[in-house]
Amino acid sequence: MNGEILAIGDELTSGRIINSTSYFAASHLFAAGHKVTAMATVGDDPKRIGGALVKAIGRADFVVVTGGLGSTTDDITSEAVSEALGLPQTLYPELLELIKDCEAFAKMPAMEKMAWLPSGAEVLKPGAKMAGFMLVYAKKPIFFLPGVPQQMRELMLDRVIPRLATWQENSFSLVRQKVFKVFGLEEAIINDRLASLEEEGDRIRIGYYPMGAEVHVSLTVRGETAKEADGLFGEKAEKIVSALADVIYGEDDETMASVTGGLLGQKGYSLACAESCTGGLMSHMVTGVAGSSAYFRGGVVAYANGVKEDVLGVAEQTLLEHGAVSEETARQMAQGVRAITGADLGVSITGIAGPGGGTEKKPVGTVCFALASAEMVQGCTFKFGGNRAMVQGRAATMGLDLLRRYLLILPH
Amino acid sequence: MNGEILAIGDELTSGRIINSTSYFAASHLFAAGHKVTAMATVGDDPKRIGGALVKAIGRADFVVVTGGLGSTTDDITSEAVSEALGLPQTLYPELLELIKDCEAFAKMPAMEKMAWLPSGAEVLKPGAKMAGFMLVYAKKPIFFLPGVPQQMRELMLDRVIPRLATWQENSFSLVRQKVFKVFGLEEAIINDRLASLEEEGDRIRIGYYPMGAEVHVSLTVRGETAKEADGLFGEKAEKIVSALADVIYGEDDETMASVTGGLLGQKGYSLACAESCTGGLMSHMVTGVAGSSAYFRGGVVAYANGVKEDVLGVAEQTLLEHGAVSEETARQMAQGVRAITGADLGVSITGIAGPGGGTEKKPVGTVCFALASAEMVQGCTFKFGGNRAMVQGRAATMGLDLLRRYLLILPH
Numbered sequence: 001m002n003g004e005i006l007a008i009g010d011e012l013t014s015g016r017i018i019n020s021t022s023y024f025a026a027s028h029l030f031a032a033g034h035k036v037t038a039m040a041t042v043g044d045d046p047k048r049i050g051g052a053l054v055k056a057i058g059r060a061d062f063v064v065v066t067g068g069l070g071s072t073t074d075d076i077t078s079e080a081v082s083e084a085l086g087l088p089q090t091l092y093p094e095l096l097e098l099i100k101d102c103e104a105f106a107k108m109p110a111m112e113k114m115a116w117l118p119s120g121a122e123v124l125k126p127g128a129k130m131a132g133f134m135l136v137y138a139k140k141p142i143f144f145l146p147g148v149p150q151q152m153r154e155l156m157l158d159r160v161i162p163r164l165a166t167w168q169e170n171s172f173s174l175v176r177q178k179v180f181k182v183f184g185l186e187e188a189i190i191n192d193r194l195a196s197l198e199e200e201g202d203r204i205r206i207g208y209y210p211m212g213a214e215v216h217v218s219l220t221v222r223g224e225t226a227k228e229a230d231g232l233f234g235e236k237a238e239k240i241v242s243a244l245a246d247v248i249y250g251e252d253d254e255t256m257a258s259v260t261g262g263l264l265g266q267k268g269y270s271l272a273c274a275e276s277c278t279g280g281l282m283s284h285m286v287t288g289v290a291g292s293s294a295y296f297r298g299g300v301v302a303y304a305n306g307v308k309e310d311v312l313g314v315a316e317q318t319l320l321e322h323g324a325v326s327e328e329t330a331r332q333m334a335q336g337v338r339a340i341t342g343a344d345l346g347v348s349i350t351g352i353a354g355p356g357g358g359t360e361k362k363p364v365g366t367v368c369f370a371l372a373s374a375e376m377v378q379g380c381t382f383k384f385g386g387n388r389a390m391v392q393g394r395a396a397t398m399g400l401d402l403l404r405r406y407l408l409i410l411p412h
Numbered sequence: 413m414n415g416e417i418l419a420i421g422d423e424l425t426s427g428r429i430i431n432s433t434s435y436f437a438a439s440h441l442f443a444a445g446h447k448v449t450a451m452a453t454v455g456d457d458p459k460r461i462g463g464a465l466v467k468a469i470g471r472a473d474f475v476v477v478t479g480g481l482g483s484t485t486d487d488i489t490s491e492a493v494s495e496a497l498g499l500p501q502t503l504y505p506e507l508l509e510l511i512k513d514c515e516a517f518a519k520m521p522a523m524e525k526m527a528w529l530p531s532g533a534e535v536l537k538p539g540a541k542m543a544g545f546m547l548v549y550a551k552k553p554i555f556f557l558p559g560v561p562q563q564m565r566e567l568m569l570d571r572v573i574p575r576l577a578t579w580q581e582n583s584f585s586l587v588r589q590k591v592f593k594v595f596g597l598e599e600a601i602i603n604d605r606l607a608s609l610e611e612e613g614d615r616i617r618i619g620y621y622p623m624g625a626e627v628h629v630s631l632t633v634r635g636e637t638a639k640e641a642d643g644l645f646g647e648k649a650e651k652i653v654s655a656l657a658d659v660i661y662g663e664d665d666e667t668m669a670s671v672t673g674g675l676l677g678q679k680g681y682s683l684a685c686a687e688s689c690t691g692g693l694m695s696h697m698v699t700g701v702a703g704s705s706a707y708f709r710g711g712v713v714a715y716a717n718g719v720k721e722d723v724l725g726v727a728e729q730t731l732l733e734h735g736a737v738s739e740e741t742a743r744q745m746a747q748g749v750r751a752i753t754g755a756d757l758g759v760s761i762t763g764i765a766g767p768g769g770g771t772e773k774k775p776v777g778t779v780c781f782a783l784a785s786a787e788m789v790q791g792c793t794f795k796f797g798g799n800r801a802m803v804q805g806r807a808a809t810m811g812l813d814l815l816r817r818y819l820l821i822l823p824h
Contacts, residue, residue: 011621013448015439016591016630019431022453027427036425038460041434041451048449072603072620073610108600110607148622150802209428273692273713279699280685280692283713287691290767290800298719301685301695303710307753311710311723341719355702388702 008067050084067147272343273299312336327379420479462496479559684755685711724748739791746784
């Protein structure tokens with residue numbers, strides 16, 4: 001189906017905030033096989049909202065609208081829609097219940113307006129305060145989602161995409177989809193490796209999504225029958241995995257941390273992290289996975305060289321001779337964090353995140369890693385591009401990826 | 413002046429890339445006192461480009477168009493504009509010279525099309541390959557910029573903003589703007605406290621932006637003269653600061669970590685962090701600030717209780733009697749990380765991020781904090797809502813905020 005996305009908010013038209021919600025919406029819709037024909041952004045202005053909405057409904061098969069559903073004075077989407085489409089504001093008692101239960105409501109009775117929706121609206125997520133809603137207008141589905149990225153993404157995945165799938169009466173197109181997670185290869189090269197798999201027309205769509213330090217590759221396949229869709233999907237998926245075998249680490253909801261953590265749990269090894277320039281990010285990524293306490297002992301952020309010495313046992317001589325950013329120091333950090341935490345495996349990161357601190361021999365972005373086990377310790381060096389936050393993010397992901405590759409070849 | 417922004421590119425409508433160019437354009441235009449009345453995005457489709465452009469020209473005082481100026485087959489902006497506005501494609505010899513001088517041209521003769529612009533176009537940056545161009549159509553300035561963020565930003569700042577300034581015969585509206593950073597108060601209550609400051613019309617606009625664990629409040633004021641704008645701004649800003657004095661931690665580009673780090677540097681105290689449920693996030697936030705090595709020693713992520721005992725010196729008896737998530741344990745963690753790193757101040761966090769691990773006495777979201785100095789150690793407990801990532805984010809920010817408030821009352 002052809003759809004349009006309408007984002008509402010002065011924070012967008014004044015350039016305060018980058019429009020991540022439209023981006024999320026577009027990528028999810030694309031991955032589900034739809035075509036986004038236009039994206040618009042308007043400020044918190046009832047006339048402009050109404051005008052843009054009516055135009056979009058006229059042009060497209062469906063519309064996704066984000067923003068302006070909250071309780072503050074600049075949240076006016078519900079009223080603007082009522083005005084523009086001639087659907088009177090209606091009280092939804094179940095929403096009012098939820099809002100009244102909320103702690104903030106006692107001090108903030110204005111929140112009550114969140115329980116008033118255009119007549120005929122269907123609450124998208126009953127039970128949630130920021131539930132979103134859907135209207136059918138001119139026989140077309142119009143979705144109204146909160147502008148807060150996390151809430152908006154959940155509703156897109158849990159409600160909007162499935163609802164659009166059932167909206168198409170002829171399920172003549174059956175869609176199979178998977179996202180492959182890739183780390184360590186530039187998007188242009190990934191694109192080059194998969195170029196021969198792409199096709200004209202709508203049967204196959206391959207999407208490339210740079211996500212921080214990684215690239216996510218989505219495969220969407222349409223068939224006339226389930227059998228055709230399955231067959232085509234199996235064939236293409238196999239070719240993608242084969243072309244990217246050296247750099248694919250997971251699929252769909254898997255993350256670098258969840259895959260690596262899964263391997264630690266499965267093979268029965270515990271982990272500790274020793275970090276300098278990444279400041280705790282790698283440890284934090286590990287603990288972002290529920291259940292990580294089963295394999296994660298903890299870590300040390302040895303930001304000052306004195307802490308590398310006193311807590312991790314890095315030799316003063318090593319720091320003097322090779323410097324804090326060296327494979328020698330990284331190896332001792334990895335061994336040290338193993339020793340003090342009692343972990344089976346130690347992974348360390350020490351580098352120069354920038355913007356300052358670089359030299360000709362060790363420019364900004366130079367990062368050394370090491371992995372230590374009971375039997376061995378090994379180090380390596382990489383050079384990352386980007387600003388401070390990008391170097392930190394890429395290095396933390398690389399640390400986990402080195403551990404992942406090591407675990408893959410380890411016996412139980 | 414009222415302007416519209418039109419971004420062109422399939423990579424945007426397929427959700428491949430987040431639209432950072434429209435964001436940059438909007439923020440620069442806003443800062444220069446203009447109002448962005450609509451933002452649109454269309455794919456690489458001549459008809460849609462032409463249609464959107466003509467509509468925008470009809471509605472606004474000026475238009476900024478980005479994307480589609482390159483040399484590949486999907487770069488069609490110049491031709492689409494010629495078609496839509498009836499301005500024949502014209503060869504610009506000076507552009508052709510530049511392109512022919514280029515190394516890539518030998519392998520890529522299709523680059524020549526970049527020297528053909530709609531008749532009447534003025535090259536924005538003579539001497540540059542990606543020069544952008546400007547048309548005057550219906551007596552309105554229409555700017556066409558490359559989609560590459562860096563190039564587009566330069567042209568916005570160097571060419572578009574100054575050109576628009578000279579375009580306005582009456583420079584009647586002057587804008588003052590500031591963003592106040594708030595942590596620890598719900599958006600609805602902030603809105604309530606500021607409700608009396610809001611006004612009808614365009615003179616004053618207050619925006620509320622939830623950003624992770626925080627709320628950012630923006631104040632935008634317009635005046636007919638610089639004096640009026642300054643006066644109104646000063647008056648409103650003072651009232652906002654007064655209404656939110658207990659929860660504003662910074663302004664504009666400041667972050668919780670940069671403000672807290674600034675206080676550490678200014679007052680001459682060094683810091684170490686002891687974390688459990690936040691997994692290193694608070695340390696990572698501290699190190700996200702360039703120059704943090706001046707005051708940050710490092711930290712310990714004591715995820716397993718054994719590490720709390722062995723590395724931080726938490727007493728086994730304390731863990732047995734009070735549990736890992738207790739003010740008693742938090743206090744010993746803060747004292748312990750001070751001791752082993754030699755830092756002046758230790759801040760600790762231990763809690764239950766969820767989804768598992770909660771009990772009736774200590775439900776998910778219960779987090780204990782402590783701050784230790786040479787003279788004292790003090791703990792406290794908070795309860796955070798949200799999922800695992802939100803509890804971690806809010807707790808890490810709270811840890812820094814507790815330190816910030818303590819530093820504010822400390823002498824040098």
